[in-house]
Amino acid sequence: MNQYFLKKDCKELHAFPHIIEFAVKKNNTIQFGSLAKTAQDFFRVYYVIDGRFDWVIDQQHHIFYPGDLAFVLPGQQFGGERDLLDIGTVAWMHLGLQEFDSSGKLALGKWSRLTDSECRSIGQILVMNNCAALSKMKDAGALFQSIQQEFCNQEIGYASRINQLVEELFILIARQLTQQNTSRRDFPQTFMKLEQTLREKLSHQWTVEEMAALVGLGNTAFSEKVKSYTGFSPLNYLINIRISEAIKLLKRPDVHVTDIALDVGFYSSQHFATTFKKLTGYTPSEFRKKNTTPTE
Amino acid sequence: MDCIITIEIGTGSIRVAAFDLTGELLGSSKGSYPTFHSRPDYSEQDPEQIFITLLYMLKNFLNEKIYPKNHKVVSICFSSAMHSVLAINKNGVPIGNAIVWSDNRAKKEAGDLRASDIGKQLYQMTGTPIHAMSPLNKITWMKNNNRELFEAAHKFLSIKTYIIEQLTGEYVVDYSVASATGLLNIHTLQWEDLALERAGLKKSMLADAVPVFYAPKKLKRQYQTSLGLPENTKLLVGSSDGCMATLGAGVWGDEKATVTLEESGAVRVVGKKVLQDEQQGLFNYVLTEGCYVSGGPTNNAGSAFEWFATQFGDFKKVFDLEDCIDDLLSEASRVPAGSEGLIFLPYLQGERAPIWNANARGSYFGLNIKHEQRHFIRATIEGILFAFYNIGKTLERHRSFKSLSANGTYAAYPLWTQMIADMFNKPVSVKLNSGPDSVACGAFLVSATEMGLFDSLEQAAQKVKLLENFHPNGQHHETYMKLFAIFERLSTKLFDEFEAIAELQQHS
Numbered sequence: 005m006n007q008y009f010l011k012k013d014c015k016e017l018h019a020f021p022h023i024i025e026f027a028v029k030k031n032n033t034i035q036f037g038s039l040a041k042t043a044q045d046f047f048r049v050y051y052v053i054d055g056r057f058d059w060v061i062d063q064q065h066h067i068f069y070p071g072d073l074a075f076v077l078p079g080q081q082f083g084g085e086r087d088l089l090d091i092g093t094v095a096w097m098h099l100g101l102q103e104f105d106s107s108g109k110l111a112l113g114k115w116s117r118l119t120d121s122e123c124r125s126i127g128q129i130l131v132m133n134n135c136a137a138l139s140k141m142k143d144a145g146a147l148f149q150s151i152q153q154e155f156c157n158q159e160i161g162y163a164s165r166i167n168q169l170v171e172e173l174f175i176l177i178a179r180q181l182t183q184q185n186t187s188r189r190d191f192p193q194t195f196m197k198l199e200q201t202l203r204e205k206l207s208h209q210w211t212v213e214e215m216a217a218l219v220g221l222g223n224t225a226f227s228e229k230v231k232s233y234t235g236f237s238p239l240n241y242l243i244n245i246r247i248s249e250a251i252k253l254l255k256r257p258d259v260h261v262t263d264i265a266l267d268v269g270f271y272s273s274q275h276f277a278t279t280f281k282k283l284t285g286y287t288p289s290e291f292r293k294k295n296t297t298p299t300e
Numbered sequence: 301m302d303c304i305i306t307i308e309i310g311t312g313s314i315r316v317a318a319f320d321l322t323g324e325l326l327g328s329s330k331g332s333y334p335t336f337h338s339r340p341d342y343s344e345q346d347p348e349q350i351f352i353t354l355l356y357m358l359k360n361f362l363n364e365k366i367y368p369k370n371h372k373v374v375s376i377c378f379s380s381a382m383h384s385v386l387a388i389n390k391n392g393v394p395i396g397n398a399i400v401w402s403d404n405r406a407k408k409e410a411g412d413l414r415a416s417d418i419g420k421q422l423y424q425m426t427g428t429p430i431h432a433m434s435p436l437n438k439i440t441w442m443k444n445n446n447r448e449l450f451e452a453a454h455k456f457l458s459i460k461t462y463i464i465e466q467l468t469g470e471y472v473v474d475y476s477v478a479s480a481t482g483l484l485n486i487h488t489l490q491w492e493d494l495a496l497e498r499a500g501l502k503k504s505m506l507a508d509a510v511p512v513f514y515a516p517k518k519l520k521r522q523y524q525t526s527l528g529l530p531e532n533t534k535l536l537v538g539s540s541d542g543c544m545a546t547l548g549a550g551v552w553g554d555e556k557a558t559v560t561l562e563e564s565g566a567v568r569v570v571g572k573k574v575l576q577d578e579q580q581g582l583f584n585y586v587l588t589e590g591c592y593v594s595g596g597p598t599n600n601a602g603s604a605f606e607w608f609a610t611q612f613g614d615f616k617k618v619f620d621l622e623d624c625i626d627d628l629l630s631e632a633s634r635v636p637a638g639s640e641g642l643i644f645l646p647y648l649q650g651e652r653a654p655i656w657n658a659n660a661r662g663s664y665f666g667l668n669i670k671h672e673q674r675h676f677i678r679a680t681i682e683g684i685l686f687a688f689y690n691i692g693k694t695l696e697r698h699r700s701f702k703s704l705s706a707n708g709t710y711a712a713y714p715l716w717t718q719m720i721a722d723m724f725n726k727p728v729s730v731k732l733n734s735g736p737d738s739v740a741c742g743a744f745l746v747s748a749t750e751m752g753l754f755d756s757l758e759q760a761a762q763k764v765k766l767l768e769n770f771h772p773n774g775q776h777h778e779t780y781m782k783l784f785a786i787f788e789r790l791s792t793k794l795f796d797e798f799e800a801i802a803e804l805q806q807h808s
Contacts, residue, residue: 189610191619199334221618229619235313235331235357244333244356248349255393283355285522298390 008152016155019163022113023170024098028053028152031089041083047099048076049173051141051148055092058085061136073141075177077130078104095148099170106131107205112174115167125217126178132201132218133181141180147173182220191233194219202242206249206269212238246270247283254292261288303371304751306743307354308541309380309460311335311400311563314354316361317740318371321753323763325736327365331357336397341404344397347386347462354463359527373529377747378538379739380460382480382585385435387442387453388462395449398459399438402564402599404650406437407658409444413437414580418494425492427574427584427592428482431652436482439499453505461507464537467523470516471507475586476539476593478509486574486586512539512588513750536747543585543593544742546570547757549705549731550764557595557701559688559720559728560738561710563603566653567691568595570761575698581654582694588757594698596653596691600646601684602710604662607648608680612673629715632678637722638779639675641666643787644683645794651687654694655791659802665790681716682780686787689723689780704728705766707738714770722776723784729766 008028010016017023024046031038041060050059050073057068062080076082078101084090102113110127112118118126138144151169154162186194198219202210215238216226230238246268253264265276265288273288280288301320308315313332320326331353336344366373383401388394399405413419414430428434435456442450457465458481461473478484483499483506485492491503514537518524524531538544542560546568549558557569574584575594584594606621613624647660664679695701703726710716711730721728731738745760754760 187610188618189613189615189621189624191621194619196334225618233332235329240356244349244352248346248352251348251352252394255391281526283352283359283526285520285524285526290522295393296391298392 008156010155016158020115020166022100022102022115023166024100026097026151026155028093028095028148029089030054030093031091034088034091036086036088038087039084039089040087041081043079043081044076044098045078047078047101047104048082048096049099049177050074050076050094050096051144053093053095053145055090055094057090057092057094059083060085064136066137068137069139071140071142071145073138073144073177073180074136075130075138076136079106080136095145095152097148097151097170097173108132112171116171118171118174121211121213125214126174128214129178129181129217133185135181135185138177138180138184141176143176144173147176178217179220182218186220188220191229195230195233199245202245203249206246207267208269209271210242210269242269243279247280250276250280250288251291254288255295257292257296261292264288301369301371302374303366304744304747305358305366305373305376306538306740306747307358307376307378308544308739308743309350309354309378309463310541310739311381311402314350314357315737315740316357317736317744318361318366318373319736319740319744320371321748321751323741323744323748325740326369326371327361328736328740329357329361329365335400335402339405341407343400343403345384345400345459347394347398347459350398350459351463351466355523355526362528367528373533375534375536375747375751377536377743377750378460378464379541379544379743380458380463380477380538382477382540382542383433383435383438384459385438385481386457386459386462387449388455388457389452390454392454392465394462395452398462400459401433402649403438404432404658405445406432406441409440410434410437413440413498418498420580422482422492422495422498423580424576425485425487426482426495427479427486427586427594429580429583429652429656430482431656432658433652434480434482436495436499439501443500450500455505455507456501457507460537464516464535467519468516468535469520472510472514472516472537473507474512474514474537474539475509475588476512476543478507479586480540480542480583484509484586486584486592489586489589510537512537512543512746515750534750536750538743538746539587540585541739542566542568542595542597543587544740544746545707545738546593546742547587547745547761548736548738548740548742548764549707550761550766551705552758552761555702557692557695557704558738559692559704559706559708559711561601561688561706561708561716563601563606564597564599565601565688565708566595566597567688567695568593569695569699569701570594571699575695577694577698579654579656579694581656582698583653591757595695598653598687598691599649599651600662600687602708604646604648604684605680605710608677612676628677629713631674632681633715635674635678636779637682637719637773637776638783639679639682640671641668641783642671642675642679643686643783643790644676644679645787645790646680646683646687647791647798651791653691655690657795657798659798660791660794661798661801661805663790663794665786682719682783683787685716685719685723686780686784688720689784690788690791692724702726706730717770718773721770721772723780725772725774725777727772728770730770731764731766735765 103111108128270276
């Protein structure tokens with residue numbers, strides 16, 4: 005394969021302000037310092053075509069073989085284990101993100117047609133799985149190859165095509181991540197992991213779509229599965245957790261009712277009070293009063 | 301029409317069911333909650349989540365299935381899993397989560413006590429095998445290892461006691477659940493001083509022990525409103541899931557035993573005498589005054605088979621365990637009884653009765669070059685059921701029985717039920733598939749007896765309709781007995797090796 009390299013100032017990239025670098029490199033020589041560990045503020049993705057690569061991502065050492073993919077989130081360190089690029093062939097892309105933070109908030113930018121909630125789900129999957137190495141990613145290899153061809157040929161519509169292929173790469177990574185990290189067999193265990201995530205970020209306004217994405221199922225299949233396993237729809241299950249956590253906080257005299265409502269994910273104290281009373285017959289403040297005085 | 305509601309507070313879920321006064325099931329519903337394992341030996345549940353799940357379920361159930369049909373709720377009867385402990389402070393507020401039966405943190409406390417003379421005495425008095433499962437040892441653990449919590453604790457409750465207190469304002473525990481704490485003297489039905497002393501408790505720190513027919517104060521006004529239940533709705537404290545399952549399976553008297561096949565399992569009999577097992581291997585829980593449910597529990601029933609299915613089954617559809625299990629069972633049915641000499645020791649989670657060895661581990665034994673994948677499937681089920689037979693054999697040293705009644709999720713699979721019949725060489729009956737589960741049925745019988753619809757629980761138990769008999773196959777029985785002899789020897793002979801491998805696994 006020929007060497008192929010596009011950098012920020014190449015005119016081929018003018019139509020793509022978000023693509024910082026795109027490369028396919030066949031490396032024949034070992035040069036010290038050729039891949040020093042650095043942290044960058046953009047997203048990096050590497051696909052191994054040939055050879056064996058020893059890389060450190062976010063302080064974790066991984067070995068990559070052909071068909072494997074590595075991605076590096078903005079702010080994470082990445083580089084060769086010995087600060088050099090090993091012998092072999094590798095394709096990569098550096099991509100600027102419009103918005104990204106460690107909580108999983110992600111916006112790709114105007115070029116992308118992914119919806120806000122799709123981006124949010126992908127962002128959450130990227131941060132939550134805490135895993136930078138994906139194996140058996142031949143489909144990603146095909147995407148890299150198509151992107152390279154579009155760049156080479158620049159036929160009509162190539163700009164749109166390339167953006168679509170980059171989007172597709174994100175979707176592929178997100179799907180593979182959930183599949184690799186959740187057993188496709190053990191629903192109880194998978195649900196337990198999800199439930200833990202929900203509890204950790206209870207104030208977030210979870211949608212069914214986001215929850216389903218974390219588990220790696222479609223919305224309908226996910227809702228059915230949760231209903232048959234727990235007896236509740238996903239959103240009702242979430243209300244269950246919210247009210248149980250609220251009860252615990254109400255029984256401690258030191259947290260304000262409004263804060264409790266928001267902390268456990270109700271959008272207002274009004275909404276909290278109505279839901280709470282419907283279920284328990286008590287308003288939150290009546291309930292608190294009853295439970296902060298000694299019994300007997 | 302008048303109806304009776306039963307509420308089961310199980311290990312992982314609340315099950316609500318409604319019956320008319322003739323015992324016909326009107327509907328049922330389930331809602332689950334998680335078990336947290338913050339450390340390997342820990343199993344905890346959030347009491348508030350259990351309570352909210354119950355309210356939510358019950359409210360929906362009543363609004364969707366009971367009120368639209370103009371049914372009137374006259375009685376609500378509770379049942380619950382055994383061995384749970386929850387500490388509350390002086391305001392009645394839980395301190396942390398509830399510790400459930402499968403929690404093993406108190407294994408050292410249990411081991412020390414079991415080996416001592418006091419342990420032997422306590423087993424005789426309380427009927428509860430000395431094991432990490434029992435609140436006696438769990439509270440002792442708290443006293444020794446979590447002083448802060450122990451000092452702050454005003455009372456120690458079972459999950460059911462907490463739920464009933466939330467609904468009514470009264471702290472009560474029924475004799476059945478109380479007799480599984482290891483703290484109740486089953487002969488006098490009083491909290492046992494020797495046990496209290498061991499756990500560092502005063503009597504006032506436990507709920508009042510009451511008969512299963514006891515009706516606590518009425519539902520708090522707020523819950524009457526939110527649930528739409530009239531003021532005079534009777535609540536019954538009810539019993540434990542184990543006792544209810546036995547009652548609901550129609551087992552009463554000396555002739556019968558029951559086999560419960562859920563995630564974990566048990567073999568039980570009902571009688572007027574306490575079974576004093578010299579190996580301390582059998583439990584004796586109080587159903588009503590002078591009436592005991594005796595037997596032994598196993599850790600590895602459905603859970604061991606689901607482990608196998610999850611690891612080695614063919615999942616054609618993502619997460620479709622049921623479909624996968626159906627395929628496995630049809631494969632297993634093509635293998636002759638005895639799996640051509642392949643034996644499975646099912647002790648994936650250690651074992652309780654009759655070997656009481658937390659270090660026991662699983663193993664396949666007797667593998668030869670001709671064994672195929674399907675032999676593993678059948679051997680896995682046979683191994684799980686050999687453990688049941690092993691409990692049954694221990695029970696029969698004290699009381700013989702002529703037939704069995706099987707209940708629980710896995711009793712619905714004819715392959716399993718037939719194997720039980722063949723191993724025990726006794727007929728096995730099961731209930732209709734469409735009928736209520738045995739725990740709910742038992743709770744209905746308690747309510748119905750309390751209302752005077754039956755003269756006694758004994759009469760009520762005899763009313764349970766059992767159908768579909770499985771008759772033993774003598775040839776299979778012989779094959780199984782030859783294998784069981786090896787199974788039984790392996791289970792004890794491997795003691796040292798179990799200990800060595802458990803030690804190694806703990807540090808890996």
